[in-house]
Amino acid sequence: MSKFAVSGVFSAAATPLNADLSVDHARFANHCRRLLDAGCHSVALLGTTGEANSFSVAERKEILDRVIAAGIDPDALMPGTGVAAIPETVDLTRHALSAGVRKVVMLPPFYYKGVSDDGLFAAYARTLDAIADDRLRVVLYHIPQVSGIPLSVDLVSRLVTAYPGIVVGVKESRGDFANMQALIKACPNLAVFPGADPLMLPLLKEGGAGCITATSNLIADSLRTVFDGYADPSAVAQVEAAQARIDAWRTLSNSYAQIPTIKAMIGIENGETGWERLRPPLMPLSPSEIADLAPRIAALP
Template identity: 65%
Template sequence: MTLAITGVYSASATPVNADLSPNLPAFAAQCRWLIDQGCHGVALLGTTGEANSLSSAQRRTILEAALGAGLSGDQLMPGTGVANIPETVELTRHALSVGVTRVVMLPPFYYKGVSDEGLFHAYARVIEAVGDDRLKVVLYHIPQMSGLPLGHDLIERLIAAFPGVVVGIKDSAGRIENMTAMLARFPGFSVLAGADPLLLPLMQAGGAGCITATSNLVAAQLRVVYDGARDPARAAQVAAAQARINAYRDLSNSYVQIPAIKAMIAHRTGDSGWCRTLPPLVGLSPGEYAALAEKIAHIQAGEIA
């Protein structure tokens, strides 16, 4: 069965200016770098992109900047799910209006303890209000932030109600068992790993790819894993790439992850402005940044050795 969405997508970070407005030229450069490194596309405006700390107007501007940077609509997969449905509809319609048909959609995430019935109607209302056959929705399972796990009965009901629209899921909960259970239950559904270390086992189990934060640093290695995961002849090369991905991921996770990812992009690009985060996240301190830079040097030395 052909999957609607496959590949390595970057959960791209969002650089900001000193006044905390989006730094559009730096963002455009990052998008081009990600594609040059081998990403199939950029899943902008997600958790790593601090999208829920941006206004709707800023989100639209950022999506347009990615298109302005030369990426095609098919290379972009923005997050459009906010806490309220009217603005989720508006953001999704905006994406379609600029030729971007694939979106990653959080459930409305303020209320907790919500029933499957309520989550079904929330997604259904958005899809029906958008009312565009081109739309392809990737559900977003990230209970550690949303507080709302997306269970398999709910997913089954959404796929049945909106075939060809609800086409995949980004699973950021970090459990391979949940992903493989979805692969078994939903043939043709694109299961995308939100956690880098799971890309290899997920691809070997028939998964669709990944949308991860570490891609901002090691996109080329993610592509090696993606391309070689099912080829025994490339096992050594793939294992080495996955090990390097995991080293960067472990390093970012030894801090608060998103500020660390941004600091690592600052280190790579030489643009210290990348260290800025949007409240409520806090950027790394100069001391933390210096220690991080030393640890990056260690990882890089290991690569050469």
């Protein structure tokens, strides 16, 4: 039994689009099934890799509703609900709860930069007090290289103390291993998740809770092997082989801009056209870049 309220391998799922750049709901549901079948404990949809901030509130609600209607267990979903406006974050989170989804990843309000910890605490407090639902489990989202808003260890500690059992985790996507260690030390029962696949194994050994990562769209089975076997002396060889595969796939996914590369790789690996589409301002890889990836994928372990 894990000491964490939320733990495991979570895929930061990519969102497939139709030719008109509307969401391909049927393909997305199939992708979620594929991720769960491959070993993910849950699908962290509508995050950075999922292009969440390119969708309206109505579209985000429909994505969640449609994937549940397609048969995906709400307990196997962890959507991103944090946006710049607090009322919309409250609305998206309440909607998730109404659909039976208890776990969410929550960005801070991210438009105004240079705000204080007191301001961020007030924003999260206003959000959580408005929702006022003990079923809710919140994973805070620290991705300052994109959001421009860092979540300090002191701020996270304040939120965990003020909202016990509600604020239960943090996704650390800056890739700062020392910061992850500091979070674990400050909040021993807080589930700390790296956003970079190769960091899951070393962080598990430090008391981490799993991962929420982009390359899990492609190698969830290897991540699950590491998660299940990292502390088992009899599984050392299997874990080392899985980790080598994780490192290789992650390295390839960083060959070009990551989100379009992940989407192109999903399409190549599964033999599905159309995965390369993104909503502007993000742009797809060029045909030559996609052609470059295909043989390199084939050569991966």
